């Protein structure tokens with residue numbers, strides 16, 4: 001698998017006029033098995049970029065290619081985990097995981113995949129439960145199992161732990177790291193957290209304030225599992241790169257507030 005983002009810009013229009021330029025001339029190449037985080041100030045276009053990788057939206061300019069085929073629509077070759085788990089409340093945990101598999105696998109294969117991936121996220125005992133019977137962290141694990149069971153080439157995660165408490169977040173970070181090591185997936189992971197990005201990624205793509213551009217492509221060369229003491233220096237470096245961008249966002253918001 002390789003993912004190529006070539007000269008991608010994205011603008012949003014309102015009443016036929018450009019209202020927001022979200023991304024400007026993004027170029028990125030992502031190789032098989034990499035764990036890549038997208039990091040940047042709020043509103044810099046991380047989710048917009050991810051949604052184009054998922055085929056949920058298309059660039060205004062430039063192209064995104066998965067294995068030399070232009071991404072034009074969602075498909076089974078890419079799966080997505082959102083901040084909210086978005087499970088079907090009327091389906092059991094197992095049914096939620098097997099639902100997207102119904103066209104590509106027979107019943108037995110679906111059962112096997114659900115059992116395998118629910119075991120990976122430590123939910124084997126909850127296959128018959130319904131989403132409302134689970135905690136937020138457990139629901140997010142179901143969403144991760146569902147995405148993994150699709151066995152797509154590319155796993156896209158948009159702030160998957162953003163709505164969870166710190167302890168649950170740390171547990172799920174460890175689980176996702178282990179799954180990534182075991183399942184050898186390519187993961188693109190959007191986060192606000194520098195620490196989370198350093199803990200999990202091979203590469204951190206740091207984006208500028210809007211319109212989002214790539215300002216730094218940082219390789220994380222630390223042994224796994226990563227220890228806080230080893231991460232501290234890189235954390236400061238990344239913070240220094242991001243600080244100017246976060247200041248830009250704050251200043252723009254203050255200017256806007258002053259004018260209204």
Ligand SMILES: Nc1ncnc2c1ncn2[C@@H]1O[C@H](COP(=O)(O)OP(=O)(O)OP(=O)(O)O)[C@@H](O)[C@H]1O
Pocket residue numbers: 012013020021022040041042043044045046047048049192210
């Ligand atoms: N469908 C849309 N229509 C109009 N503007 C949009 C749309 N989607 C995103 N935007 C705008 O594009 C910019 C980038 O948004 P995006 O959600 O990609 O940023 P982000 O980096 O993921 O933000 P955050 O970190 O706060 O989640 C924002 O200014 C947002 O308001």
